Amino acid sequence: MGMMMAVSFERYGRLYYLDPGDASPRVGDKVLVPTDDGPEVAECVWAPQWVGDDVEGLPVCAGLAGPEDLERDERNRRFRASGRAAAKRLIRAAGLPMRIVAVDHVPAEPLFTVYFTAERRVDFRGLLRDLARELGVRVEFRQVGARDQARMQGGVGSCGRELCCATFLKDFEPVAVRMAKDQGLPVNPMRIAGACGKLMCCLKYEHPLYQSPGTEQALGRRGGGGSCDRAPVCGPRRAHEAARDAGGASPGGCGGDGAETRPA
Numbered sequence: 001m002g003m004m005m006a007v008s009f010e011r012y013g014r015l016y017y018l019d020p021g022d023a024s025p026r027v028g029d030k031v032l033v034p035t036d037d038g039p040e041v042a043e044c045v046w047a048p049q050w051v052g053d054d055v056e057g058l059p060v061c062a063g064l065a066g067p068e069d070l071e072r073d074e075r076n077r078r079f080r081a082s083g084r085a086a087a088k089r090l091i092r093a094a095g096l097p098m099r100i101v102a103v104d105h106v107p108a109e110p111l112f113t114v115y116f117t118a119e120r121r122v123d124f125r126g127l128l129r130d131l132a133r134e135l136g137v138r139v140e141f142r143q144v145g146a147r148d149q150a151r152m153q154g155g156v157g158s159c160g161r162e163l164c165c166a167t168f169l170k171d172f173e174p175v176a177v178r179m180a181k182d183q184g185l186p187v188n189p190m191r192i193a194g195a196c197g198k199l200m201c202c203l204k205y206e207h208p209l210y211q212s213p214g215t216e217q218a219l220g221r222r223g224g225g226g227s228c229d230r231a232p233v234c235g236p237r238r239a240h241e242a243a244r245d246a247g248g249a250s251p252g253g254c255g256g257d258g259a260e261t262r263p264a
Helices: 067-094 125-135 146-153 177-182
Strands: 002-008 016-018 030-033 040-051 099-106 111-117 138-143 217-221 224-230 239-242
Touching: 016 030, 030 067, 040 067, 067 099, 067 111, 067 125, 099 146, 111 125, 111 146, 125 138
Parallel strands: 111 138
Antiparallel strands: 002 016, 002 040, 030 040, 099 111, 217 224, 224 239
């Protein structure tokens, strides 16, 4: 068995899982996370705990962050804040129809990346030159969609929990309205749309639980037979199709005639 811990680069941000290695951080401690651009400072959200053998291949924590690491991280945060303020000011001065979602700074490059949303393509070449001249580093602008915007900004979904895309989802998979219908949800955009305005991602990864069994399950009846064609996950009721020539009543375990199973 191995051990696993979870860290976050931003407060209430996406969780990243690490092998604690020789470190034993507590919740709230600052640790070093190995990245392609060198070790970065993150906060321990879950203290190390034992996990099964099926969890393997996690990056190893580089240890607790020292005073120099914390000072470097604070400088990077101040630079990102000043760069974001400068980008907003230049965008307003140029009158460009774009909205900044997030910024990132890689000191090793050095590179300053601005993520933005816009309803159409924007010519930001002049803005790029002005911002690079003011910050003194190479600047990139990347346009993102509604789903990526929700993932970067975070938020709370209609279920009352933090957005899946901002916590544990890594990739966005296609979601269809048919998935909502199969789960018995009303096809109402206000009910099945997420914070990004698109169909909720949970409709995709919960869909297999609501699909009908591949083969109909026979239901015993008094004097006849029937078949179970759907078994909803949420609730004890069971939809069934009774045989036309069967005159017996449905058993209590199948709620086709209004009966409902009760937990013992």
